[in-house]
Amino acid sequence: MVLSVRHYLFIAITVLALFLPGRATLPPLDRDEPRYMEASAQMLRSGDWVDVRFQDKPRYLQPAGIYWLEAASVALTGTLEKREVWAYRIPTLLATIGSVLLTVRLGALLFGTPAGLFAGVLLAVSVLETAEGRMATIDSCLLLAVMLCQTAIQRLWGDRDASSPTPARWAALFWASIGVGLMLKGPVMLIPGLGTPVALALVERRTDWWRRSRPGWGVPLVLAMVLPWCVAIWLVSHGMFFERAVGNNFLGKVASGQQAHGLPPGYHLLVFAVAFWPGSIFAVLAIPFVWAQRRAPAVRFLLCWIVPHWLVFELIATKLPHYVLPTYPAIAVLAAAALASPAGVGWPRPLWGRVLVGLYGLVWLTLGVVLCLAGPVLLWRLQGVVSVPAIVAAGLAMPLVLLSAFLLLQRRPQDALLAVSGGAAVAYFGIFLCVVPNLSAIWLSPRIAATVRAVRPCPTSVLASTSFSEPSLVFLAGQDTRLVNPDGAASFLAGDRSCGLALVGTRDRAAFDAALAREGIGVRRLARVEGINYSNGRHLVLDLFAVASATK
Structure with missing residues (x-):
């Protein structure tokens, strides 16, 4: 059976149904997702599409691509002031559907229709894709860019012995997908984008097929996609973006474990059992098939996709599960090929x-x-x-x-x-x-934001928060939310006695009271919010205060 447009439409609808639950009910997940959301919202409010910011601080970690996508999604849905989380997650939903469809297509092209369908199922129900496909972060969109890139590489490399030239659209797809990936996550895109061709060249000891990619105009195409924003952000940030994004963020992760994520090689292999569940057991059972077929062109191509990317991220110091997500479609196709083969997957002989x-x-x-x-x-x-x-x-x-x-x-x-x-x-x-x-106990930010809206003395009241400083609070309570220490909260109330609000935890109450005494103001408690900050596991008791009267 050859998959038709109707088949792909049915698959897309199925994936949509699988990934819709939770998109609106799942609050912003600290700490990365709300930073993307808030920075995208601020980009839309300010009209500045170059300089990415979270509150008044520059966010110089990645290029602006993901923020453009989320800001466009929010603008099209008209939900900016409503702070609807689902609107920011639309790009990841569409990217997830696209990645599954391309996985099905690739598996069907290389090993037949059953293998394509099995591969799509394995990717769609994997734990890591289930999580990433519901969050407004980069990785699902980056996965789609990688899938487009690998789809183009497969065609260009697959035509290596053909007498006629490969249609130019495949070269355009290859270079354009690299440009998109660079605008999403910078040099990270080059690991799969160039790693696979280099691995194929080393394994086969031939590079003649590379001419089919038309680098003569392909490289200028990538530069045309990337350079305008690079020049603009260089001028705006006075070079600070590249110092932080490339020097600190990208190269820093290679040399040392950032944000307590430094782990030894083997981490991704260990986590694979969970991250690719339920497909992990089928991938393990497919190893004998893959080994036996390792010289087959289709298997060789997929291994040259997986191995370089996996090795790079096992060797760098900083490790997070989603770093190897771009290899999961290839792993899914290999496992599916074993499932669909006459011999099937099997237990090893020894x-x-x-x-x-x-x-x-x-x-x-x-x-x-x-x-x-x-x-x-x-x-x-x-x-x-x-x-x-x-x-x-x-x-x-x-x-x-x-x-x-x-x-x-x-x-x-x-x-x-x-x-x-x-x-x-x-x-x-x-x-x-x-x-x-x-699970309201762990969703502190939505409860705090709702409480503030219910009891605030003025429609324009601004919140100053101590003890709880998660980015999700800024997104839900407003861009002007202050994340301060107890002294800062007392000073803020002293400066805005009519409308100011302060959120103070019990562990900061003594310092807050001392600061209030120095400011000469009294406060009244408007509400209390209790729960667990799941980011660090702490149980918090947070009181919301406003100025009661002046004593000075």
């Missing part, structure tokens, strides 16, 4: 190999059980709530996960994939529809 796979399978099954039970357990532990819908979702997902393990033991891997994918989808629906909206 006894030690069977033992290792068996242990990995136990870990995989445990992760599935934990994922099914996580929602109801979290609601009970954090809220003391017994959610019947969450329990029903877990009750439906659990048998499918257990059935998939049984089917794997019965050597029915395709049926196992369908069962566990259904279980994962049900578990995700339960988490994002029944659990996330009810």
